[in-house]
Amino acid sequence: MDRMRWNDLAKEDCSLSRTLAVIGDRWTLLILRDAFLRVRRFEDFEASLKIARRVLSERLALLVEEEILKKVPYQERPVRFEYRLTEKGLDLYPAILSLVHWGDRHYPTKNGPPIVHNHLNCGHDFRSVLACSQCGEAVGARDVAVRRRAATPRKRRIRAS
């Protein structure tokens, strides 16, 4: 049987597949977590994550190519770049925060969550809640019905009689 290769995932007709084709490997979300915590330089990512340099280099290059991070020079002679989140990268915040809060809830540490998030607008520490863009109410898995849109047909199986 023909299994899925990782590089085919980007061509799938599913938004999650295409998302995971970019950020779904074992390291990328941790790199982005650090980026949200203002880690910006190659060696700082390496020290923070204890990731192999070759892998870090490759992942950062992909994130730049996908415009999730951008390289910004922070000195001349020699030119050195740091990696910063783009708007597209910042848009991943809800997904990452949801994963963090799921971990806070289901794999708690003795002393409570190691990082607390404070909402600047209202001043309170908060957890993330998934809300409906139309009515603003909280949404759980059971409150949602899924509708598949007619996909362009891809393969047709003809059954011999």
Place this chain on the structure above:
Amino acid sequence: MDRMRWNDLAKEDCSLSRTLAVIGDRWTLLILRDAFLRVRRFEDFEASLKIARRVLSERLALLVEEEILKKVPYQERPVRFEYRLTEKGLDLYPAILSLVHWGDRHYPTKNGPPIVHNHLNCGHDFRSVLACSQCGEAVGARDVAVRRRAATPRKRRIRAS
């Protein structure tokens, strides 16, 4: 240098690390996507994902061990089980939906998103919005300040003089 091994990740003092130690490999979120779409049996996961059977078997076992899925018998003689989301698994919905909507937005397909989500309570198709648990307002990456709580010290490096 001592790199991070994947199995050490669960011991890290970071909720995202502990989360990714369980669901952060290349396949698990796709398995869970299928579970949310009501795929339940081994062979259906295999056909849907085109994943190698050995890997599927191993991932399902881990998800059951972590109580994200549970095995429920659906027939006797021979006993056959199907895999269903637990409450803990259902709690992953916000994170997965956020990833899906990020993909919808940044990797759109020609004909619009392949799956539309309808909020049963209000009746509208919707996108997910990250909201603050305290004030209910939408939250973006720039609206949040992070506070690190004092971590219990784990290693002490003694520098010879």
Place this chain on the structure above:
DNA sequence: TCCAATAAGTCTTGATTTAAGACTATATCG
């Protein structure tokens, strides 16, 4: 001038993980 340090990588080798597909186990159906 020469040597060490800094930053950001690349390259090589051996270990780990994954893909492909054959094989196993159990029970029903014809």
Place this chain on the structure above:
DNA sequence: CGATATAGTCTTAAATCAAGACTTATTGGA
């Protein structure tokens, strides 16, 4: 009995990753 169905396990080869040495460019100090 033999074929089919479901849910796996096992083996081998391919792909990916970890560890750490090596490279390049420049600055600063002895």
